[in-house]
Amino acid sequence: MLNTFWMILKRDLKLALRRRSEVFTVLFFFIIVVSLFPLGVGFNEKMLQEIAPGVAWIAALLASMLALERLFANDYVDGTLEQMLLTPQPLSILVFAKMTAHWLLTGLPLVLVAPVVGVLYHLEAETVITMMLMLLLGTPVLSMIGAIGAALTLGLRGGGVLISLLILPLYIPVLVYGSGAIAESRLQSGNIEPHILLLSAFLLLSLIFSPWATASALKISLE
Amino acid sequence: MTFSWFKYAAPINFYPLAGKVIPLFWFLAITLTSFGLYWGFFQTPDVLSDQKQYYRIIFVHVAASWMGMWLYAMMVFWGLVGLVFNTRLSFMMAKATSTTGALMAFIALISGAVWGKVSWGTWWDWDPRLTMSLILMFLYIGYIALHSAIDNSRRADKAAAVLSLVGLAIVPVIYYSVNCPNPNECSSLHQESSFKGVESNILLGMLITALGFWMYSFATILMRVRNIILEREINTKWVSEL
Amino acid sequence: MSLIVSDLQCTRGNRQLFSELNFQLSPKQLLFLEGKNGSGKTTLIRTLCGLFIADKGNILWQNQPIEEHLEVYRKALFYLGHLNAIKGDLSALENLRFNHLMSGQKNNDDDLLDALERIGLFGYEDFPTRELSQGQKRRVALARLIVNKSPLWILDEPFVALDVAAVELLQQIISQHIEVGGMAILTTHQAVPLTEGEVQHINLDDFATKSGRVTDA
Numbered sequence: 001m002l003n004t005f006w007m008i009l010k011r012d013l014k015l016a017l018r019r020r021s022e023v024f025t026v027l028f029f030f031i032i033v034v035s036l037f038p039l040g041v042g043f044n045e046k047m048l049q050e051i052a053p054g055v056a057w058i059a060a061l062l063a064s065m066l067a068l069e070r071l072f073a074n075d076y077v078d079g080t081l082e083q084m085l086l087t088p089q090p091l092s093i094l095v096f097a098k099m100t101a102h103w104l105l106t107g108l109p110l111v112l113v114a115p116v117v118g119v120l121y122h123l124e125a126e127t128v129i130t131m132m133l134m135l136l137l138g139t140p141v142l143s144m145i146g147a148i149g150a151a152l153t154l155g156l157r158g159g160g161v162l163i164s165l166l167i168l169p170l171y172i173p174v175l176v177y178g179s180g181a182i183a184e185s186r187l188q189s190g191n192i193e194p195h196i197l198l199l200s201a202f203l204l205l206s207l208i209f210s211p212w213a214t215a216s217a218l219k220i221s222l223e
Numbered sequence: 224m225t226f227s228w229f230k231y232a233a234p235i236n237f238y239p240l241a242g243k244v245i246p247l248f249w250f251l252a253i254t255l256t257s258f259g260l261y262w263g264f265f266q267t268p269d270v271l272s273d274q275k276q277y278y279r280i281i282f283v284h285v286a287a288s289w290m291g292m293w294l295y296a297m298m299v300f301w302g303l304v305g306l307v308f309n310t311r312l313s314f315m316m317a318k319a320t321s322t323t324g325a326l327m328a329f330i331a332l333i334s335g336a337v338w339g340k341v342s343w344g345t346w347w348d349w350d351p352r353l354t355m356s357l358i359l360m361f362l363y364i365g366y367i368a369l370h371s372a373i374d375n376s377r378r379a380d381k382a383a384a385v386l387s388l389v390g391l392a393i394v395p396v397i398y399y400s401v402n403c404p405n406p407n408e409c410s411s412l413h414q415e416s417s418f419k420g421v422e423s424n425i426l427l428g429m430l431i432t433a434l435g436f437w438m439y440s441f442a443t444i445l446m447r448v449r450n451i452i453l454e455r456e457i458n459t460k461w462v463s464e465l
Numbered sequence: 466m467s468l469i470v471s472d473l474q475c476t477r478g479n480r481q482l483f484s485e486l487n488f489q490l491s492p493k494q495l496l497f498l499e500g501k502n503g504s505g506k507t508t509l510i511r512t513l514c515g516l517f518i519a520d521k522g523n524i525l526w527q528n529q530p531i532e533e534h535l536e537v538y539r540k541a542l543f544y545l546g547h548l549n550a551i552k553g554d555l556s557a558l559e560n561l562r563f564n565h566l567m568s569g570q571k572n573n574d575d576d577l578l579d580a581l582e583r584i585g586l587f588g589y590e591d592f593p594t595r596e597l598s599q600g601q602k603r604r605v606a607l608a609r610l611i612v613n614k615s616p617l618w619i620l621d622e623p624f625v626a627l628d629v630a631a632v633e634l635l636q637q638i639i640s641q642h643i644e645v646g647g648m649a650i651l652t653t654h655q656a657v658p659l660t661e662g663e664v665q666h667i668n669l670d671d672f673a674t675k676s677g678r679v680t681d682a
Contacts, residue, residue, distance in 0.1 A: 004567070011555075011563055018554040018593075079548025080564075086514055088539040088569040148389055152382045156372050165368050166386060169361040170393050173400040180404055194406035202396065213389055220381040223517050309518070375478060458479050 004089045005097045012101035026067045026106045027113060033059040034117050045122050052121035053182035056131060057138075057175050060110050061168065064142040067106035068167070069160045071098065071150040072218070085222055091215040099147050099211065107139030130185035130192060137199040138178040144210035145170050151217035173202060232310050234452045235461050241445040248442035256435030259286070263428030271425065277341040280334055281425075286433035288331035288352075290440055291359055294324030298366070299391045302384025312448075314380035315455070317387070318370060319447035323440045325363035331356045351402045358397055362390045376455060466527055466541075466616060467491040468513075468648065473522030475508050482508055483672035486522070492616070492646040493662035495639070497653070500669030506652045507546075509669065510621050513650065514544045526617075540569055543615040547622060549606035553595030557586055557605045560594055564609055580611035585631065599626050607631075610638050618642060618649040 016023055037055045038048055075081040075098075084094050111132050118128035149167035153159040181195035231237050263282035271278040301317035304310065335353050336346045347353070366383050373379035403409040456462045467489060474484035482505030490496050498506050511517040513524060515531050515538065524531045531538040551560040561577050581590050584604045589597060594605055603626045610618070618639070624632050636657045639649055643662040651657070657664075 007563065007566055014559075015552060015554050074552075077548075078552065079546060079550035080552070082516070082546060082548065083544075083550045083564060083567065085516060086539055086542065086544050087567050088536045089567075145389075145393075148385075152369060152386055153372070158372065162368060162372055165361075166365040169358055169365065169397075170390065172358065173393070173396045176400040176404050177406070180406075184405070184407070191407050198406060209392070213385065217382065217385050219516075220378055220385065223378060223381075223511075377478075455479060 001089060001093050004087070005093055005100075008094055008097035009101050012098060013104065016101070016105050022070065023105050023109065026063050027109045029066055030059050030063040030110055031113060031116060033062060035120055038120065048121045049123060049186065050183075052117060052123055052127075053131070053179035054175075055121070056114065056117045056135075056182070057179040060135060060139060060178075061142065061171050061175060063110060064106060064139065064146055065164050065167065066160075067102065068143075068146040068150045068163055071102050071147055072154055073150075073159075076154050076222075081218070082222060085219065091218065092211040095147065095151075095214045095218065096211040099143050099214070102147070103140050103143040107135075107143055110139055111135045124186075127182060127185050131182050134178045134181045134195070134199065137196065137203055138174045141174050141199070141202050141206045142171060144206040144214075147210060147214045148217055151214045151221055154218070154221040174199065177202075232312050234312055234315070234456055235459075237312055238449055238452050241449050245442050245445050245449075248438050248445065252435050252438035252442055254435070255431055255438055259428055259430075259432030259435050262424070262431060267425050267428055268422065271422075274342055277338070280338045280341075282428050282432050284331060284334040284338060285429045286436045287327045287334060288356055289433050290436045291324060291328035291331050291356065293437075294320050294327060294440060295359060295362065295387070295394075296391070298324055299384075299387045302380075302387050305380060306384050306388075311380075311455075312452075314384065315448050315451045316444070317384060318380065318451060319444045320440075321363060321366050321370070321383075322447060323443050325360065325367060327436070327440070328356060328360040328363055332360055354401045355398060358401070362387075362394075365390070468617060469523075469525040469528070470513070471523050471525075473509075473512070473524070474520045475505060475512055475517070476520050477505065477508055481520075481674040483669050484674050486667075486669075486672045488665065488667055490617075490648050490650065490665070492648055493643055494648055494665060495643050495657060495659065495662060496648075496650045496665045496667065498650060498667055498669065499652075499654075500673075504669040504673060506669060507621060510544075510546075510619055510650070510652065513619055514542065515539070541615055542617050542619065543568065543610070543613050544619045545606060545609070545621065545623060547625070549602050551594050551602060551605050554593055556591045557581055557594055557597070557608075558590045560605055561608050561612075564606075565612055568609075568613070568615070570612070570614060576612050577608075580608045581605075583611055584608045584634065600628055600631065603627060604631060607635060607638075610635075610642070616647050618647065620649065620651050620653075622652055624653050624655045 034055060037051065041047065041051070072081060075084065085091060087094070114132045114135055115128050117123070117131065118125070123131070146163070146167050149163040149170075152166065153162045156162060177195045177198050181192040181199075184190040184192050184195065231240055260282060263279055267279070269276055298317050298320040301313045301320060305313035305317060332353075335356060339348055339350075339353065340346050366387055369386055370379045370383040373382060453462060453465075469489045471487050473486040475482050486509070488496065498509060500506050508517055512519050515524075515535060526534070526538045526541065529537070550564060555563070558574075558577060558581065561581065562572065562574070565577065566572050578590060581587065584607060586601065586604055586608070589601065594602055597605070607623065607627075620639075623635060623639075627635065632655060636655070639651070639657050640659050640662075643649060643657075643659055
């Protein structure tokens, strides 16, 4: 079972390496959205520091949304997904491998470019570290909840917009605590421990339930 | 005579049964709602704590938001029954429930905004309750959008059912995050009950109106199910003989 | 070891495709599924794979319902549909290796290379498959048949997009599979000459529900 996991993970990463532009599309989308906000709301340093947590997270939500469409779409179109459904291994393992690859390619890069947000929004180093930590905990949850939506909307016309309609409301808890923690860390007496615990709990719960829910959704979509 | 539930799980048997009980539900809906509203408007005090006459919007608002939440649970329930037992009628019930549920959530949202305008002077406030009704509305919209985007009714039913289940699983978490955006400030999640100190005849008015709304939901859901049955069974002999 | 289908009925959308379908497939048997477009060949094949859920009826593999013993059944099953399940960015060998391993088979690169050679892709093993022609892509997918050890093959239109030489080769591969005790279900109009084993034909038009109406279920 672990073999299958590694095999799919490796293949997805290899495919992404041979088509690097797709990884960078999501990354630059994130950076562009983040840098458009100051142009829209003004350059007041104080205000930028205030809105930075929310802006960073909303840009992250949108970027992960953008990437979700491709999570299963390519495998669906060329018939690989159908073959995956017919393997003796549990589908949830295969799905989990694909989610992991997806997060490594679209979630992790966002964590790594978070310092750019820090520079653009005049954030202190500590705040940037909190932001990276929260993105590290939160983006996997986004990939996993999003995978359910991607599986449900597989092959539908206008699938991309539809996913956002289904999934964005479900991202609310991650948004609330993810940006809450960053805002909290800017306070003198800030305590982000509860935020970390809550996000870790979400992560754990989505690790348990999402592969299974996504697998059921895929079976329905491919029936 | 033994009454078999499974007999009525078949659209062909359910269709006439639903047709017979719909007038009854309409009757109950109109009677209960008018009585509840009469009670709420004329048998309750004119002032509730700092709120004047306009507090009476709660008789509509509370009933609608209760029904909005309750119908979401019903929708998930029917979807789950459908997924487990693969019964077509339960999916039709879920689909029919979604429309009425969304309507209730919408009424709750609008009446909440109007109430906010007269009591707080603003149409919208990020009050946890209002925020939750907005999110509930989003969940209904997601369900309806997914269902209508899929042409194959079998896939649409099942996919929407899975979505509503996932939604139900996440709703408590959303509820918590909306009520307690800063976990440092609410160590225990204990919201003051909204009924504390509410006079019993105000509560009575709300309950009766809610019951009336519930009966209205039954009536419209059954009517909609009958339409869905006709639509989906158009090729069958019994429908063409109607 | 056999596949038994009894009283199978499938509906797609609001249209009932076929009902009361019965057949049995034993080792050294080849089953041709026939029927006009829309008669439900692909739906039947997907049902036999466990991808589509029938309205009623049973599919037994080794006398066990397939949905209750999916893992056993899927180890025994090889399915190839219209789609090749290959990635343009991977080479022929990488594609073959991945698909082969994923279907739970043992890996041996020499066997895989031999298979590619036999299917006529010698010299193309390391090319990204997006540079190959349609027919060559199909061959990459079909190479899996040469290395596959599953007893039950279900092939949906396997001869499409192949040239004469490849058709002949595929006929050989299938008949070899049957002769060593395998079973195969095919939707195609191409005959497969067998020296051993027997051939069954099922025409889905014979099982179509009259006027395509759903009965009152």
